[in-house]
Amino acid sequence: MTIKTAEGVDRTIPAEDIEEMVRRDVSLMPENLHQLMTVQELVDMVDYLVLLKKKTQSGSHIRSSNAGQSEPAASHESEDALAGIEIADDLSARLFSAEPELRNPSNIDVDHLGRVWVCEVVNYRHFRNPNNPVRSEGDRILVLEDTDHDGAADKSTVFYQGNDVNSAHGICVLGDRVIISAGDQVCSFFDDDGDLVADRKEMMFSGIGGVEHDHGIHAFVPGPDGKLYFNFGNEGHQIKDADGNPIVDRSGREVRDHGKPYQQGMVFRCDLDGSNVETLAWNFRNNWELCVDSFGTIWQSDNDDDGNRATRINYVMPFGNYGYRGEMDGSTWRVRRTGMHEDIPLRHWHLRDPGVIPNVVQTGAGSPTGIIRYEGETLPSRYHNELLHCDPGPNSVRMYQIENDGAGYIGEQNEMLTGTRDRWFRPVDVCVAPDGSLFVADWYDPGVGGHRMGDTERGRIFRVTGRDGADRYDVPEVDFETLEGTIAGLKSPNVSTRFLAAERLRQTRGEADVATVIKRLTEMARQSQKAYERSRALWVLASLDTHRAVRLAAQDDDPHVRCAGIRIAKQHGMNIVKLAARFAADNSPQVRREAALSLRGLGDEMVPVWVDLAKQHDGNDRWYVEALGIAADGNWDACLTGWIETVGDQWDTRAGRDLIWRSRASMTSEWLAKILAESEDANDSARYLRAFDFQPDTPRKQNALRSIAEVVAKR
DSSP states (O other), X not given: OEEEOTTSOEEEOOHHHHHHHHHSOOTTSOTTGGGGSOHHHHHHHHHHHHHHTOOOBOOOSEEEOOTTOOOOOBOSSGGGTTTTOEEOTTEEEEEEEETTTOOOEEEEEEOTTOOEEEEEOOOOOTTTOTTSOOOTTOEEEEEEEOTTOSSSOOEEEEEEEEGGGTTOOEEEEETTEEEEEETXXXXXXXXXXXXXXXXXXXXXXXXXXXXXXXXXXXXXXXXTTSOEEEEEOTTOOBOEETTSOBOBOTTSOBSBSSSSSOOSEEEEEEOTTSOSOEEEEEEESOOOOEEEOTTSOEEEEEOOSTTSSOEEEEEOOTTEEOOSSOTTTOOOTTSOOTTOOSSHHHHTTTTTSTTBOOOSEEEESOOOXXXXXXXXXXXXXXXXXXXXXXXXXXXXXXXXXXEEETTEEEEEEEEEEEOSSOTTOOEEEEEEOTTSOEEEEEOOOSOOSTTOOSOSSOOEEEEEEETTOOSSOOOOOOOTTSHHHHHHHHTOSXXXXXXXXXXXXXXXXXXXXXXXXXXXXXXXXXXXXXXXXXXXXXXXXXXXXXXXXXXXXXXXXXXXXXXXHHHHHHHTTOOHHHHHHHHTTOSOHHHHHHHHHTTTTOOGGGHHHHHHHHTTOOSSOHHHHHHHHHHHTTOXXXXXXXXXXXXXXXXXXXXXXXXXXXXXXXXXXXXXXXXXXXXXXXXXXXXXXXXGGGSOOOHHHHHHXXXXXXXXXXX
């Protein structure tokens, strides 16, 4: 059997050795616990013990690119932290903070003053790590500051400590409010007097599964719309309000892993106070953290069933099913099904099933975690507007260059930081500072996965700039008391700064002041050379003058801004059918995708627009056909009937067959039978036969299947 070790190396283990591992006593485990482990978990544990004993060498304190060097592994001391890391040629890194001031960061955020907020986790799953020390006072939320601007932290403040934040997996800093995701709760902590110590705590959500589990609740992030976005992995299961009552989302469904349709990991959006929860996507395994760019596009990563080399980057298409389990029966990828991929990494996500959203990138083996969209200019130009992502499994911080792929996206992976010589380098999160530099949190451990923790004494945070970037860390001052200062804040590369600026502008009162803000935002939306800045202006403008914001977005040359305009119109309750009809003729498939998605949940008035959009499907764009499917959900009979009446005898094209394959109308089975009656290609036939599994078991379906059997019998 071939297993990937904690060092990222393939290792073939004879069956008799596996049997011996299961039989032997493991001194670090509670009695008989090792007998409950999977083979992968057992091998991970053995690898931890091996790695902990490895001898090490030394390195250096500040480092630029060291690509191609092959010196021995660095020591595990903080002064040698950078010696074991390979750095891209155009980047430079510096150690910002390390032990003993900091241990085991799990998640970070950077506020508008450039301070780094840290979830410091020592109390991590002691039933799997019984020999690790227990911090009886509980885990800590730290604030790290560089008061002399030399690029290294020189001040640390404990914002909060307690057992209620043990194994915290998410932190979001919104001015004097800090949202912590830990255990089965999400809580807001408030610093009312500005001394960097929490004064009060308010619960937002409770009852979430996956307590001290990597597949539970993760970090919250603010979107450009002023809402909060977050996710949980497949151990989260449900969300309840502060009083323990089940939450019913805006679609009228209980937020729970019940398979109707919600299951496994999910993505959510809500108002700042936790109200108006929306379940935006589902059926992930362990979608760790998400990010929302200035256009309102959601990105995240997802982990596979360990060992299947199928980790992935997702564009989160609203209301999409992402295929970790079978849609209809919750089956795993191991269950054989008609037309499935032979390659496990592709089979893993049910990618050949109708109704499953494609992946942007499949990244192979890993343990993907923190992610951001870099909307700054401090780093070299090739990083601008790209996804930056941490994966502690292969010891890597990566950049994904995102390109259009029909109505969706595709990405190319590029390494930024890699623990080539120090396999304890475990980057778990990355954030953008107000000056455009990066902060990378390093959990630092001999292994990752299996809920084990081999080192409780170390942890690092690195600051990353361009190769010629300044060592000094100078944070731009933002004057939120003036309009121009607030507009400057809205242009910041730092998420927290942008949020505060946007909220200040949205809260403008008084007719004259509102008019002035509208004028200034309109200028920014028209004149900025950066599409993401124009989009930010439009999201804020929409709160003051929605029609003006949507009109400006519709006139923009950049399709991402036009997509933002459709999202703005949908959120603000405009006549979306009329707007979607206008965008149905857009030359960008991304914009037409967004127009289709905006039709979801509407009545028969949307059918003509849906048909117009469906006619533009070319049969080669899975992203587009899935967007059409989401739009037609709950109204498939009217949509498919309208399309057939419009195209008539021209239905039997690759694009037409694609739409029928995706459809869930009461007549779909009969149309699938027509396709199969003419099909002589085995792979093609398997595809359409699989589509029958997504149709309800009705007499029409049974008659259609009988008709296919009769055709086959006559061949």
